Amino acid sequence: MVSDADSGYDCGFLDEVITDGRVAHAESVCEQYASDASVHPEQLPDAVAWPAATEEVAAVLSAADERGVPVTPRSGGSGLEGSAIPSAGGIVLSTAEIEHVEVSPDDLQATVGAGVVYDDLNERLAPHGLRFAPGISSGDVATIGGMVATNASGFNAVRYGETRDHIRRLEVVTADGRVVECGSEVVKTSAGYSLTDLFVGSEGTLGVVTEATLGLVGIPEHRRAALVTFPSRVDASRAVADAIGSALVPGAIEFIDATSLKVINAYREDVTFAERPTLLIELHANNSGIEEDLAFAKAICEDHGMRSWESAPDGELDEIWQARRDKYPATRAYRQEWDIALVGDVVVPISRYPEIVDAVSQASDDLDLVTACVGHAGDGNLHFTPLVDPDDEAMVERAHELNDRVVQRAIELGGSATGEHGVGIGKRKFMEAEHGQALDLMRSVKETFDPNGILNPGKVLPDA
Amino acid sequence: MVSDADSGYDCGFLDEVITDGRVAHAESVCEQYASDASVHPEQLPDAVAWPAATEEVAAVLSAADERGVPVTPRSGGSGLEGSAIPSAGGIVLSTAEIEHVEVSPDDLQATVGAGVVYDDLNERLAPHGLRFAPGISSGDVATIGGMVATNASGFNAVRYGETRDHIRRLEVVTADGRVVECGSEVVKTSAGYSLTDLFVGSEGTLGVVTEATLGLVGIPEHRRAALVTFPSRVDASRAVADAIGSALVPGAIEFIDATSLKVINAYREDVTFAERPTLLIELHANNSGIEEDLAFAKAICEDHGMRSWESAPDGELDEIWQARRDKYPATRAYRQEWDIALVGDVVVPISRYPEIVDAVSQASDDLDLVTACVGHAGDGNLHFTPLVDPDDEAMVERAHELNDRVVQRAIELGGSATGEHGVGIGKRKFMEAEHGQALDLMRSVKETFDPNGILNPGKVLPDA
Structure with a gap:
């Protein structure tokens, strides 16, 4: 499904879908979105879009899916394995403008937009004596959207767990533009398949996470x-x-x-x-x-x-x-x-x-x-x-x-190719050795969720 | 796909696949496997099989899938929502005989067969000062296989989490009889889609879990x-x-x-x-x-x-x-x-x-x-x-x-229909209200993993 990146995609439709100048086609802007914090090869996108709300993300995806235009989700751009590089060209879909925060201290949780920066969130939570706890090194740049995408963690995961362990509910937009709520605002549930856990760590290849309800922990005395x-x-x-x-x-x-x-x-x-x-x-x-x-x-x-x-x-x-x-x-x-x-x-x-x-x-x-x-x-x-x-x-x-x-x-040694940075481009070649036959199941999940292959092509799964 | 249960399925092929008398077709035996600990309607299976190893589970599933015979996995039979009742007849596949335990105290983990009983496991772990921690009420009967199937938890989940939170690796047999290893023996990873989390809580409708590597916690002093x-x-x-x-x-x-x-x-x-x-x-x-x-x-x-x-x-x-x-x-x-x-x-x-x-x-x-x-x-x-x-x-x-x-x-109130017992038969009718559009994604996952619909028909997902 992935087209030749050099040929370029006509992304003029974005101007119909997103207004207020939150779309750029100019090469000077696109250049800033050709790379992330990794050493992996840059690739110019054909356009960049900054939707301000979930409905706009849905409109972009629906239109891109119809046209077979690749969409690479991006938030902080601090990834170290190339997950946010638009390897196949097309659209970089930035969730940086989706940055609402609603704190529910009594339930030790917060519902936040994908564009909220980790350190900013913890600053907002501090007056409540609470904290979103994975403890990442790039907290001044990395956003919740990117942390969910890569199942990020860091210093404090040894006590409090990875991003995955704190996700109660996700709002996700599917490849064809459906807005889906996954999970519940509860600390535990046995109600069917955990779609939240499937989206966590999928690096935008199965859907675009627009909002997350996060479990919080108390700041230790x-x-x-x-x-x-x-x-x-x-x-x-x-x-x-x-x-x-x-x-x-x-x-x-x-x-x-x-x-x-x-x-x-x-x-x-x-x-x-x-x-x-x-x-x-x-x-x-x-x-x-x-x-x-x-x-x-x-x-x-x-x-x-x-x-x-x-x-x-x-x-x-x-x-x-x-x-x-x-x-x-x-x-x-x-x-x-x-x-x-x-x-x-x-x-x-x-x-x-x-x-x-x-x-x-x-x-x-x-x-x-x-x-x-x-x-x-x-x-x-x-x-x-x-x-x-x-x-x-x-x-x-x-x-x-x-x-x-x-x-x-x-x-x-029985370990994993990546503890917290994600697979992106750099670790794809190790997935066969790490997952064996499970890779076939992952591929079938990808085909089911993104049949036209528009979501972040060239990431996570190696070519078959 | 689900056939009329009353018509009965010819399960004679099981005697070719499993030997040593670990197959029963007699009604007197089947009657003992027609119910679980719930109030939901009993249903006689056509046969019961007790495979002793993963390869036998794979052989049963492969043969059943070819013939379109329903397979309902079962271990302790202590479920409270009918998850182990063979609603569509066919085969009850008991994992009770798969009961090996290997403890790795230095890594705070144990690799155990699906048939291991919760309390027995904790008895084996106690000399190491370790514990598998969800803390369920039916620990004298419930097995690890059933706990993974329903994402079981109980008294101690408030501190230590659900079964899901302790699963590092699963060995799963797919509907068509492939043996797949999911996850790694590590406490965290960002290497692609979390299939382990997809199988946890799926009540045997996506695959049959034969072995799990569990994270353990120290027994508090x-x-x-x-x-x-x-x-x-x-x-x-x-x-x-x-x-x-x-x-x-x-x-x-x-x-x-x-x-x-x-x-x-x-x-x-x-x-x-x-x-x-x-x-x-x-x-x-x-x-x-x-x-x-x-x-x-x-x-x-x-x-x-x-x-x-x-x-x-x-x-x-x-x-x-x-x-x-x-x-x-x-x-x-x-x-x-x-x-x-x-x-x-x-x-x-x-x-x-x-x-x-x-x-x-x-x-x-x-x-x-x-x-x-x-x-x-x-x-x-x-x-x-x-x-x-x-x-x-x-x-x-x-x-x-x-x-x-x-x-x-x-x-x-923003909650869930089930905290720890699972969906089984009893909670299916609430899944539409709880999950909304996410149910469509769950159905597509089910179709992908079990295209012939042989795995535990009539559970978890309501009829479309």
């Missing part, structure tokens, strides 16, 4: 954190596996490798971190029992040869978190004119975390690369960023080879 | 519980809404109405409970902070006019729980020759809990019925059991009318 160093990355990752295996439920447990700390030290002038494998452990509680949990966490770290333990008092966690937050800017600034080639994202069973950390190290040695690792270790989720000279094509290619090797190893 | 009475059911349910709205995360929070306590007092000779609306609150923690949480819970109850507070020391909760556990046997024994007509199961947003409790009371008054209510109140889940003389047909009919009214009211 107490937060304690510690920065802990270890003799080796294997010791650090074994400490994580042991903590999780002991059923400790931290608010966050982050792994930061020595290479990451080296680039952070080079980046910052005011502080020097020990360049050793490090864990950042944060605990959440509503009572003073948090001190006992902190002591328990420390004892586990001691069992694994802990070299240093620096804990921050309640409410003063910023300095400790800075070590983690600086990682990407520091990596980008590491050597003049160097950059990161990609942000790796794999997840493995927690007991295999030492092995996947080791796989990155081994592949880096084999391929003569410097790779910095961080990760939401409590979930078995590892991120890795090979540092490269972007003008050195062979080096960039080796960085992609490293990514391939680590992803394949993650799948061999 | 400390448990405290309190039995609290209130002046009115509205006060009690407002206390629940307030506790949840304050982001207290109890291990369980159960509502027990005065009628239930009256029948329990009549049933038991050794103890007398105050016949007032009551909450059973249980807290879980791994540290001494549990005492602060208990004090917080008590303060909330005081805000809502609490009449009495009886708390049990750590580890001595049996007496307090007996008030809840006796409810069904006590109700059944209430008047000689009386019985319960059905077990109602609805769920509403927690802020609407007082209204749904009131709806049961109002309908009972209008219909001249005595109805006992209990519920997993922290989830907004209410169960209600009208007490009837089974020989009084008009009275039984009024009990069903009461159920209809309460379910309709729950849907009007």
Whole structure:
């Protein structure tokens, strides 16, 4: 169904469907929507539309479906696997203007438009003592629509779960322009097939999510954190596996490798971190029992040869978190004119975390690369960023080879090609290895929901 | 596709597919598989098969699909909405013999066959300090296969979630006999469509689940519980809404109405409970902070006019729980020759809990019925059991009318027709009101996964 992107699609019909200038056909505008935050190939769309309401999304989809014009949904554009790149041309459908928020504090829930930015939502929720909890790194840009599309998560998923775990209800527009309500505003239900869960993580290939009702959690009264160093990355990752295996439920447990700390030290002038494998452990509680949990966490770290333990008092966690937050800017600034080639994202069973950390190290040695690792270790989720000279094509290619090797190893270890960034363009080639025959069922779902193949072509499912 | 059940299906082919006597065609055996624990009409199957392994399940389905013979999967048979009744005749496919268990304590997970009984699994997990946590009432009979099929949950879902929230991976046999692995043994993933979530709650209408990899939680070191009475059911349910709205995360929070306590007092000779609306609150923690949480819970109850507070020391909760556990046997024994007509199961947003409790009371008054209510109140889940003389047909009919009214009211309040029992036969007629246009998508999923309509016909989706 996907037409040759270079031929261009006639998208003049959009001006009938959306008024008030919220459609652009000019190349200068389209250029801004040809890429996302990933390294995947840019592709110019033929038009960009910013519908202001669900009915307009439905009108766009209905008209595009009749004409066989590809539609790539987009919200924050902060994706790292190319999910929002209009690979087949056609229309970029931005949900950024759909940004209503209605909070129901008594039900610990909020109903929000797809264009609402994660951090903005949490700012709106704070006066109620509530929070939408997945805890993503790009919260200043990423929107709820994109988070639902990729089943995003981050720092706090180890305690509170992924985006999926907080979705009670979705409003979705189907490929042919029907507006469908899925789920209910309840915390549990056994009433038939969970369409909400089918749309979560489908990256706009099955329908366009316009609104979500999200479950919220209370902001914890107490937060304690510690920065802990270890003799080796294997010791650090074994400490994580042991903590999780002991059923400790931290608010966050982050792994930061020595290479990451080296680039952070080079980046910052005011502080020097020990360049050793490090864990950042944060605990959440509503009572003073948090001190006992902190002591328990420390004892586990001691069992694994802990070299240093620096804990921050309640409410003063910023300095400790800075070590983690600086990682990407520091990596980008590491050597003049160097950059990161990609942000790796794999997840493995927690007991295999030492092995996947080791796989990155081994592949880096084999391929003569410097790779910095961080990760939401409590979930078995590892991120890795090979540092490269972007003008050195062979080096960039080796960085992609490293990514391939680590992803394949993650799948061999019983893990997944992506923990939180989604499949997009970059991880399609691994779906056969990860899903096997289940891929046939996924393809049949796609054909059922989008028979003309207009929704985000070239994403998630590999070509058959 | 569903044939006339009375005509009977030739199931002789089963003897070729399954050997060792694990097939029965005799009416005396089939009679035992004509019903489940519900009040829905019995239907004799033509044969019963007990495959011992996934390959045999695949062989049965493949052969049945070729011949258009209905297959109704069954495991514990403890369902309350008729999900396991072979409404269209044909084959009852019991997964009760598939009962392997492999525990991976380091990954807080277990891989188990569909026939494993919930309580047996938790007994196997206890030495590891772990637990499969949904906390169902029928745990001595219900199996993992049935729990996945209905997305079962119970007492502890308020803290730990439904069955769905613990499913990492499923092995499923499709209608045409393919064996498909869905999901991965990881705690999070963004790798494409969540087929696991589609199969959970589909009651065997999309495929037969043969094995599940379940996430586990640690058994809490400390448990405290309190039995609290209130002046009115509205006060009690407002206390629940307030506790949840304050982001207290109890291990369980159960509502027990005065009628239930009256029948329990009549049933038991050794103890007398105050016949007032009551909450059973249980807290879980791994540290001494549990005492602060208990004090917080008590303060909330005081805000809502609490009449009495009886708390049990750590580890001595049996007496307090007996008030809840006796409810069904006590109700059944209430008047000689009386019985319960059905077990109602609805769920509403927690802020609407007082209204749904009131709806049961109002309908009972209008219909001249005595109805006992209990519920997993922290989830907004209410169960209600009208007490009837089974020989009084008009009275039984009024009990069903009461159920209809309460379910309709729950849907009007933004809730769901079923919180944890599933749709089965009994809740099909409410699916149009609950799901609207989403029902069309569910039907298209069903047609895609089971084009010949052999899987559990007459369940979940209403006739179009």
